Amino acid sequence: MNVLVTGGAGFIGSNFLNMMAPRYPEHRFINIDKLTYAANPMNLRSVEVLPNYAFERVDIADSGAVRSVFERHQPDRVFHFAAESHVDRSIAGPEAFIRTNLIGTFNLLEACRAFWDRSPDRVFHQVSTDEVYGSLGETGFFTEETCYDPSSPYSASKASSDHFVRAYHRTYGLSVKITNCSNNYGPYQFPEKLIPLMILNALEGKPLPLYGTGRNVRDWLFVEDHCDAVWLVAEKGAVGETYNIGGNCEKTNIEIVNLILDGLAKETGRDQEALRSLITFVPDRPGHDHRYAIDASKVRRDLSWTPKESFESGLQKTIRWYLEHDEWVRSVQSGAYQEWIVSHYRF
DSSP states (O other): OEEEEETTTSHHHHHHHHHHHHHOTTSEEEEEEOOOTTOOGGGGTTTTTSTTEEEEEOOTTOHHHHHHHHHHHOOSEEEEOOOOOOHHHHHHOTHHHIIIIIIHHHHHHHHHHHHOOSOTTSEEEEEEEGGGGOOOOSSOOBOTTOOOOOOSHHHHHHHHHHHHHHHHHHHHOOOEEEEEEOEEESTTOOTTSHHHHHHHHHHTTOOEEEETTSOOEEEEEEHHHHHHHHHHHHHHSOTTOEEEEOOSOEEEHHHHHHHHHHHHHHHHOOOHHHHHTTEEEEOOOTTOOOBOOBOOHHHHHHHOOOOSOOHHHHHHHHHHHHHHOHHHHHHHOOHHHHHHHHHHHTO
16 A cells, blocks of 8 residues: 555654554555654654655645645555644644644545545545543543534644544545544653653753643553554544544543653652652643543454553653653754743743
């Protein structure tokens, strides 16, 4: 197959390519990425030398560029990871999220419609988020039947793109599959997200910003487990179906930070209490969802998928990765990035 991966220089997309391109040398993987601030070509050093890998710098919001990629590479399958994904940035500037997440998805769907027949072997796989479902109370879980109720411009843009994917299946017969995943963590994640931000700030003795009281709850999923699930759904999932992908691992943000600090103290020998003194509570995010929790029983029942990593094992791997990859860390910690973090949290 010719496999088109959008956003393959970003966090989840690069992990996906690093796993799948060497695992399936019989397939050709074409990575298209705009290379925004959160993308990094260094993420792909291990695959860029492979004969079955190709890269094109493309903005998916450019319909002509997307069509040109389809003309040249004739993809049989699309894994759509590309997205503006940080909620805080969507609150500060939602337009970029509409452009990439909605218009970009529309352009890809139109290209599929123009170049593909209705063969079920040609599949558009939409990689989405549990944030489209909104917020849960103290109990209950998101299922594939949960109504969409997005709270932020980011989640609204992802919800809109999901709806377009379903509409193209129902209206035009396009073969599509959708996965909605819980919070990912692991190697190559840009340090604006909770886990890498806390790891790197703690190592530098900087404040560890936590929204509100730190009691918001998320379900956590190691990125490699997510990538395996995405491939499995594309291979064996039913066309037109949605599958929730979760780690069955609910934790409050303050629990996460304390576990990170415990892990750092163990790995580096630093004083645990000194690290915990860096925790700094900041004003809560507008519209901050209280709790996410995914019911992943459908993918477990239908496709026999379960995550391989516990949160403890996945977090240990993640902490060690950031400790061992100084060059990558330096490459993403530009002055502009640091200025945004400091101004955003108002230290």
